[in-house]
Amino acid sequence: MSTFQHIKGTFDILPDAYTIGDTRIAASHEWRHVETVLHEVMTRHNLEEIRTPMLEPTELVARGVGEHTDIVSKEMFAFERRGTHYVLRPEITAPVTRAFLEHHLEQRGGVQKLFYIGPCFRAEQPQKGRYRQFHQFGVEIIGASDPRADAETIATMIAVYRAFGLTGARLRINTLGEPEHRAAFRDALVDYLTPYKDELSETSQRRLDTNPLRILDTKVEHERALLNDAPTLLDHVDAEALAHYDAVKQLLKSLDIAFEEDPMLVRGLDYYSHTAFELEHDALGAQSALAGGGRYDGLAPALGHDGPLPACGFAAGMERLFLALDAIDYDYPAPETPRVFFAALGEDAEAWVFKTVHDLRQQGIHAAHDLKGRSLKAQMREANRQDAPYTVIIGGNELADGSAQVKTMATGEQTAVSFDDLADYLSTPPAA
Missing domain, CATH: 3.30.930.10 (Bira Bifunctional Protein; Domain 2)
Known part of the structure; x- marks a missing residue:
């Protein structure tokens, strides 16, 4: 197709x-x-x-x-x-x-x-x-x-x-x-180039009649050589x-x-x-x-x-x-990545993650989550691909406890953070 x-x-x-x-x-x-x-x-x-x-x-x-x-x-x-x-x-x-x-x-x-x-x-x-x-x-x-x-x-x-x-x-x-100086120069340039008209390219011949100053832009070698002895604007x-x-x-x-x-x-x-x-x-x-x-x-x-x-x-x-x-191999800044990626296990967790991600975004936090209902393993691959410094996995236990395990991806360290404190925690970049 x-x-x-x-x-x-x-x-x-x-x-x-x-x-x-x-x-x-x-x-x-x-x-x-x-x-x-x-x-x-x-x-x-x-x-x-x-x-x-x-x-x-x-x-x-x-x-x-x-x-x-x-x-x-x-x-x-x-x-x-x-x-x-x-x-x-x-x-x-x-x-x-x-x-x-x-x-x-x-x-x-x-x-x-x-x-x-x-x-x-x-x-x-x-x-x-x-x-x-x-x-x-x-x-x-x-x-x-x-x-x-x-x-x-x-x-x-x-x-x-x-x-x-x-x-x-x-x-x-x-x-x-x-403008009057340019007019005088244009006339002098036309007078100089007219005897060489047959040697000019088709484009320059057309410009000689319509816009002779544009001939000075030519990249044709023999035309540039002709211009070496042409009058100049500074003379006028x-x-x-x-x-x-x-x-x-x-x-x-x-x-x-x-x-x-x-x-x-x-x-x-x-x-x-x-x-x-x-x-x-x-x-x-x-x-x-x-x-x-x-x-x-x-x-x-x-x-x-x-x-x-x-x-x-x-x-x-x-x-x-x-x-x-x-x-010059300019070094562009890297694109901004999410601060946190949320992985959800089960429909209840997906619903909680969906609302929480949007709440965090309203608070200025760049947050991402899965929209395809994929397995936890697939979601973790996506978290790595998006290069988020934090990953949060939410399942039934986390929903029951009201506390999230926040994983710092660079070190693998996990920290228990209550849902009420989650925005403040994620607002701080991981320690270097």
Whole structure:
């Protein structure tokens, strides 16, 4: 008989880790640990969580991601219902900006420092670390044009990976200047590349007409060689933009954050300005990016706002973080096990155990019991499997005496404990 299976490019998160091909899928308690660390880092950096719907208007995403990008033209999960066009969000920056504008979060006062964790969707060819449903976390600092906002965004990103002991990552930075600088640079880049158009890949030829800055992202060797003599953005930005860039670099140096300047690092959309950055790690192989971001003061006007809105942020993939953690053999905490396992002999004992287990849970004790009516031997095997430090066996004698024999599994020692004192006894971990 055939059964349903997960959709290509997606995966299940199970209580135990498992592999798909050569990729390890982390266990649910490992995901929970990583998410907890992320929350702790974000809280220390004075960020507040925001959660937006996975379903957004198609036009919002087209404007926020860029109509000429592969994401919008090829990779969106989009559909129409009763004349309205929807999309499963492929990223979260545009939805956060939409929520900021819709709910007038500027009225809360001060700079809004927000973070998010959640699933995204792209209909791309699945490969290691890249899925059709993937999970993204990130930061958006909205309302500050000061270079300190750029540096703090980068510092928060670095702090996430340091919290996991992940060293050896490389931070690349560049300045994009203002939109008019980018326009001048785009024209110069097109003029430079046009004579070589026939030598470019089909993708780069298309980008030369629609989004030429994306050609700078090429991984094709002969195209990268061509770009060695291409004009750079730094040749086109003005003194004010350079001053902003210099301030960001000095702030990073003051925090002992090492970086490499990369004049080829850009963002392909017009609403990005000033600082752009990416974090890479060799543990990820050819697709080495862990996270990336930049300043995007022009996004709000692209979404219909009546003027620029200072904003800076980064986004990162959870799956790529797990790949990097696997590469360093990260030591995840063990999953929590029950404090006590109850084994019952007979129907009366099963009834008493069922109620007692639920009473103990209400008192904050992690308790487990058998739900299959198995033999005592089978129940004891289950107690060992669940690795509970205490096991309690309840039968007719224990019910008559009002006292339980509590076995400390590590030592085999048994202690008689009255039913009235059982919760207090089990609340204390066994002596080492």
